Amino acid sequence: MAQSYLLTKSKYIRGLQCDRALWLDVYNPKLARYTAEQMRRFDHGREFEYAFKDTFPDGIDISAELKRNTDAYPILTAQLLNQEEEVNLFEAGFLYNDVLVLADVVHRRPDGTLDIYEVKSGSTLSETYKRDAALQHYVIAHCWEVNKFCVVYNGMSDKSDLSDRSDNFKVVDLTDELAAQHSEIENNIALMKEILQHGEPATPTGQHCLEPYACPYQHYCAQGIRQMSLF
Numbered sequence: 001m002a003q004s005y006l007l008t009k010s011k012y013i014r015g016l017q018c019d020r021a022l023w024l025d026v027y028n029p030k031l032a033r034y035t036a037e038q039m040r041r042f043d044h045g046r047e048f049e050y051a052f053k054d055t056f057p058d059g060i061d062i063s064a065e066l067k068r069n070t071d072a073y074p075i076l077t078a079q080l081l082n083q084e085e086e087v088n089l090f091e092a093g094f095l096y097n098d099v100l101v102l103a104d105v106v107h108r109r110p111d112g113t114l115d116i117y118e119v120k121s122g123s124t125l126s127e128t129y130k131r132d133a134a135l136q137h138y139v140i141a142h143c144w145e146v147n148k149f150c151v152v153y154n155g156m157s158d159k160s161d162l163s164d165r166s167d168n169f170k171v172v173d174l175t176d177e178l179a180a181q182h183s184e185i186e187n188n189i190a191l192m193k194e195i196l197q198h199g200e201p202a203t204p205t206g207q208h209c210l211e212p213y214a215c216p217y218q219h220y221c222a223q224g225i226r227q228m229s230l231f
């Protein structure tokens with residue numbers, strides 16, 4: 001059965017970096033190769049995220065209920081948000097304009113509005129984190145009324161001891177800044193949908209393959225260059 005969505009947050013971020021990487025992420029993700037260092041960073045990020053989630057002991061983890069059935073995330077999320085007067089959800093799903101996002105922590109307030117916390121393990125609030133949060137805000141705000149949207153990052157350092165959590169979590173409210181970016185995001189999504197209607201872009205490699213993230217398709221694109229050089 002076809003998925004109910006075309007893009008996710010990670011695909012959107014990939015698309016901002018390179019149209020070809022977006023295309024590969026959607027149509028041929030098995031080609032991606034991650035280094036041991038990248039995998040270590042993912043693990044550290046998850047550890048930091050779990051530590052923040054532990055500060056909401058009554059949170060309901062949608063991903064534990066539904067696992068890989070991502071199409072069902074927005075349905076269960078809406079059910080729980082409608083049923084409960086006040087509730088904390090982890091990995092709550094929201095779908096709008098063919099984009100699915102999963103929010104790290106969502107708190108439904110008694111007035112029915114939402115507080116969102118997006119957790120990032122880095123020690124500075126980077127532009128990439130903000131772009132990522134802006135997409136989340138765009139999707140969620142079209143599904144539900146958002147009271148505030150915060151990015152949580154590691155105020156100590158990437159290597160800080162998570163057992164001493166009190167000072168680690170720096171919480172920054174970006175609601176107004178993110179809300180101002182909706183039309184730009186809408187344009188980006190339209191452009192990405194257009195790219196995905198066609199064949200693989202022949203984008204050449206360059207500096208953009210390394211920033212802001214090391215692209216996992218570098219070996220594949222380098223192969224293409226080698227093949228082309230035969231001619």
Ligand code: SF4
Nearest residue numbers: 018021209215218221
């Ligand atoms: S290696 Fe470079 S050109 Fe190839 S998909 Fe990645 S970012 Fe794009």
